[in-house]
Amino acid sequence: MMIHTNNYILNIKELWDDVPEEYLSHKERYENAIKKAFIVLKVLRQLHTGNIQITDHRTPTNVYSIQDGIFRNVNPLLIHIGLFWSTIAAQASTEQQAEWLQPDSSMIGTYVQTELGHGSFIRGIETTATYDSTTDEFILHTPRLSAYKWWPGGLGNTANACLVMAQLYINGTCHGLHIFLAQIRDFDTHKPLPGIKVGEIGPKMGFNTADNGFLGFDNHRIPRTNMLMKNVQVLRDGTYVKPKHDKLTYGSMLLTRVTLISDLAYQLSKAATIAVRYSAVRRQSPIKSNEPERQILDFVSQQHKLFITIASSHVYRVVGLWMWNSHKRVTADIHEGNMGQLPELHALACCLKAISSRDASALVEQCRLACGGHGYMMASNLPQIYAYTTAAVTYEGEYTVLLLQTARYLVKFWRLAAEHKPLPQNFAYFEDYIKKNFEQWRNSPEGIIEGFKAIVAGKTKAAYDTLQCNLRNGREFEEAWNMASVQLTNASEAYARSLLCEVFWKETVQLSTKVSKSLAIVLEQLAELYLMYWALEKHGDLLLYSTISRNDIEALQSRYEELLALIRPNAVGLVDAFDIRDEVLCSTLGAYDGRVYERMMEEASKSPLNEDVVNESFHKYIRPVTMKNKL
Numbered sequence: 001m002m003i004h005t006n007n008y009i010l011n012i013k014e015l016w017d018d019v020p021e022e023y024l025s026h027k028e029r030y031e032n033a034i035k036k037a038f039i040v041l042k043v044l045r046q047l048h049t050g051n052i053q054i055t056d057h058r059t060p061t062n063v064y065s066i067q068d069g070i071f072r073n074v075n076p077l078l079i080h081i082g083l084f085w086s087t088i089a090a091q092a093s094t095e096q097q098a099e100w101l102q103p104d105s106s107m108i109g110t111y112v113q114t115e116l117g118h119g120s121f122i123r124g125i126e127t128t129a130t131y132d133s134t135t136d137e138f139i140l141h142t143p144r145l146s147a148y149k150w151w152p153g154g155l156g157n158t159a160n161a162c163l164v165m166a167q168l169y170i171n172g173t174c175h176g177l178h179i180f181l182a183q184i185r186d187f188d189t190h191k192p193l194p195g196i197k198v199g200e201i202g203p204k205m206g207f208n209t210a211d212n213g214f215l216g217f218d219n220h221r222i223p224r225t226n227m228l229m230k231n232v233q234v235l236r237d238g239t240y241v242k243p244k245h246d247k248l249t250y251g252s253m254l255l256t257r258v259t260l261i262s263d264l265a266y267q268l269s270k271a272a273t274i275a276v277r278y279s280a281v282r283r284q285s286p287i288k289s290n291e292p293e294r295q296i297l298d299f300v301s302q303q304h305k306l307f308i309t310i311a312s313s314h315v316y317r318v319v320g321l322w323m324w325n326s327h328k329r330v331t332a333d334i335h336e337g338n339m340g341q342l343p344e345l346h347a348l349a350c351c352l353k354a355i356s357s358r359d360a361s362a363l364v365e366q367c368r369l370a371c372g373g374h375g376y377m378m379a380s381n382l383p384q385i386y387a388y389t390t391a392a393v394t395y396e397g398e399y400t401v402l403l404l405q406t407a408r409y410l411v412k413f414w415r416l417a418a419e420h421k422p423l424p425q426n427f428a429y430f431e432d433y434i435k436k437n438f439e440q441w442r443n444s445p446e447g448i449i450e451g452f453k454a455i456v457a458g459k460t461k462a463a464y465d466t467l468q469c470n471l472r473n474g475r476e477f478e479e480a481w482n483m484a485s486v487q488l489t490n491a492s493e494a495y496a497r498s499l500l501c502e503v504f505w506k507e508t509v510q511l512s513t514k515v516s517k518s519l520a521i522v523l524e525q526l527a528e529l530y531l532m533y534w535a536l537e538k539h540g541d542l543l544l545y546s547t548i549s550r551n552d553i554e555a556l557q558s559r560y561e562e563l564l565a566l567i568r569p570n571a572v573g574l575v576d577a578f579d580i581r582d583e584v585l586c587s588t589l590g591a592y593d594g595r596v597y598e599r600m601m602e603e604a605s606k607s608p609l610n611e612d613v614v615n616e617s618f619h620k621y622i623r624p625v626t627m628k629n630k631l
C-alpha cells in the first residue's frame, strides 16, 4: 500500500487524545502512551517490511516529528528504537545481528548502563558478568544496592530484553565494561524471569511516559554468545580477544550524542514557532502613546529573545548534519581498522552535545518567558518542551563531565604548541597565539570567528598554565586537573562556540550560492545575527584575548540591532518554514491560524475542574468553615 505518512498517522484516531494527558494519572499516562507506541511501532514495522510505502519526501524525520505530537511527552519505545536496535546494529557480530535484528522479533529492548551509584563514571559500574566455561554462560549479578541499574527508559514496565553494560570477569580477571544482551521478562506472560528484580522508578520532571526503570540480577545466566561480539570476543575456552580500541564499547553514547544535536535543533524550532507566532498575535501596549497597541514582536527586546532561538535552531540543524556526516566517515574508517579520527570525533561530540543541550534548554525557557503568563500554561507546550530539553543536559553524558572530556583533547594540543611541536592545521591558531601573531580585529563574521579562536587559545592557555602551576606545587596530575577544572570547562565551552560559529557561517555561505538571492540574504542575516549575538555575549572574553576595542564592540551592537530590524519582517515566515504541523506543535499559543485566545478557552473547558458548576469539595470543606457562624 502506498501511503502519505502525515495523513495516514494523523487519521489513526487512537493516536490522538480527547483528554489532555496532564489530566491523567502517572499510571494512565503510561498506559495511554504504550497503546500509542505499539500502533506507531506497527506502522514502522510495516514500513520496514515494505508492506506499506511512503509517498512523501521527508520520511524519517516526518515519522519522528509526528511522534512528538502523538506523545506530547516521550515515546516509551524511544530507547528500544533509538538505542537498543542501533547498538545491536553497531556492536553485534554479523551472526548476532542476523538473529536479533528480525523485524518481527519478540524483543522489546532498552539500553541499561547507569546504576544507582554510578552514571558519569562508568568504569565504576558494579554489575558483573562472570564467564562460566563449564556451561558456556555468563552470570550477570548485582552485588549490592548501588549496583542496581537505574534510569533506563522503557525498563520499568515495557522491555522484555535489554543491553546491559557490565564488568566482564574471566577466570578472576576483570576485562572492563562490555555489553550483553539479556532477556528479563517472559515473552509470553511478560513476568520477570527468575533472578530478575525489575520495576519503575517513579515520577520525574519530564519523560513521564518513558517508564524509566530499575533492574537487579541475582546470578542470572545468559549464553556466552549473548555478549556483543563485533569488536571484542570471548571464545568457548574463555580466551579474551581484545578490541582494536578500548573505547569502542562506548560507541552508542558517541552516536546518540551526535544525533541529539539534530533533535535539539528540532526542539528549538518548535519553541521558536510557538513564541514567534504568539508574539505576532499578542498586542500589548503602544510604543508611542498616541498609537494603537503593538504586536509584542515589534518590541526590539522581544526580537532579541526570539531571533537568536530561530538562528540557533538553524545552527544546530547544520552542525548536527555536519557531525552526522563526520560520524559516518569515521565509522567507515573504523570498519577498515583505522581508529585515527575517533578521538577528534569524541572530543567534538562531547562539547557539542553539552553546549547544544544547554543552549536549547536556556532558549526554550527564554521562549516561555517571552510568552508571559500564557507561556506558563501546559497548553502552550513550552513547559513540556523545556522538561524534555533540559534532561538532555544530563543524560548521555552530564554537561560538565563531557566538557572535561573535550578539555583533555585541547590540553594535548596546547602542550604540543607550548613545546613547539607540529600541530594539525585546525589547531594552527594555538601557535599563532603563542607567537602573539594577533590579527587586527575585523567587525565581520570572519573577524568574529578569528576572535573566538583567540578566546579558545587564551582560555586553554590559562587552564594549562594553572595545571602546570598546580603540578609544580607538588600536586598529582588528577588533583591538579580537578583544581583547574573550572578553567578547563571554560576552554571547552569556548571551543564549542568557535566551532558552531565557524561551521555555521561557512555552511551558510556555501548554501547561499545554491538558493535564490532573496533566500540567501535572509540565511546570511540569521548566520550573522548568531555570530554578533555571541560576540556581544562574550565581549569580555574578546576584550581579554583578542584585539577588539570598545569602539568595535559599539559597532557590533549597532549592527546587531540593525539585523534584528532586518529580520523582523521575515520572522513569522522563518518559523512557518520550519513546517511543523499544529498536531505536532500541540500549542494553544503557536497554532498556524493564530486563534490564541479561542484555543486557550477551548483547552480550559477540558479541565475536569469545570465539569461541575459547584465542586463537591465546596460542600465537604469550604461551606462548613465559611458558613459556620451563620448556621
Ligand SMILES: CCCCCCCCCCCCCCCCCCC/C=C/C(=O)SCCNC(=O)CCNC(=O)[C@H](O)C(C)(C)COP(=O)(O)OP(=O)(O)OC[C@H]1O[C@@H](n2cnc3c(N)ncnc32)[C@H](O)[C@@H]1OP(=O)(O)O
Pocket (backbone or CB within 6 Å): 061, 062, 064, 065, 078, 079, 082, 111, 113, 114, 119, 120, 121, 122, 123, 153, 247, 248, 250, 251, 253, 254, 256, 259, 260, 262, 263, 266, 342, 343, 346, 395, 396, 397, 398, 401, 405, 408, 409
Ligand atoms: C524535522 C524533524 C527533525 C528531527 C531530527 C531528529 C533526528 C534524530 C532523532 C534521534 C533522537 C535520538 C534521541 C535519543 C534520546 C535519548 C533519550 C535518553 C536516553 C539516555 C540514555 C543514557 O543516558 S545512556 C547512559 C549514558 N551515560 C553516559 O554518557 C556516561 C558518561 N560517561 C562516560 O562516557 C565515561 O565515563 C567518560 C568518557 C566520562 C570517562 O570514561 P572512562 O573513565 O572509561 O575514560 P578514561 O578516563 O579512562 O579515558 C578517557 C579516554 O577515553 C577516551 N574516550 C572516552 N569516551 C570515548 C568514546 N565514546 N569514544 C572514543 N574515545 C573515548 C577519551 O577521549 C580519553 O582519551 P585520552 O586520550 O586518554 O584523553
Ligand SMILES: Cc1cc2nc3c(=O)[nH]c(=O)nc-3n(C[C@H](O)[C@H](O)[C@H](O)COP(=O)(O)OP(=O)(O)OC[C@H]3O[C@@H](n4cnc5c(N)ncnc54)[C@H](O)[C@@H]3O)c2cc1C
Pocket (backbone or CB within 6 Å): 079, 111, 112, 113, 114, 117, 118, 119, 120, 121, 150, 151, 152, 153, 207, 212, 391, 394, 395, 396, 397, 398, 399, 400, 401, 404, 485
Ligand atoms: C531523562 C533521563 C533518561 C535517562 N535514560 C537513561 C537510559 O536509558 N539508560 C541509562 O543507562 N541511563 C539513562 N539515564 C542516566 C544518565 O545517563 C545519567 O543520569 C547521566 O549520565 C549523569 O550521570 P549521574 O546521574 O551519575 O550524574 P553525576 O555524575 O552524579 O552528576 C552529579 C554532579 O556531579 C558532577 N560530576 C560527576 N563527575 C564529575 C567529574 N568527574 N568531574 C567534575 N564533576 C563531576 C556533575 O557535573 C554533576 O554536577 C537517564 C537520565 C535521565 C535524566
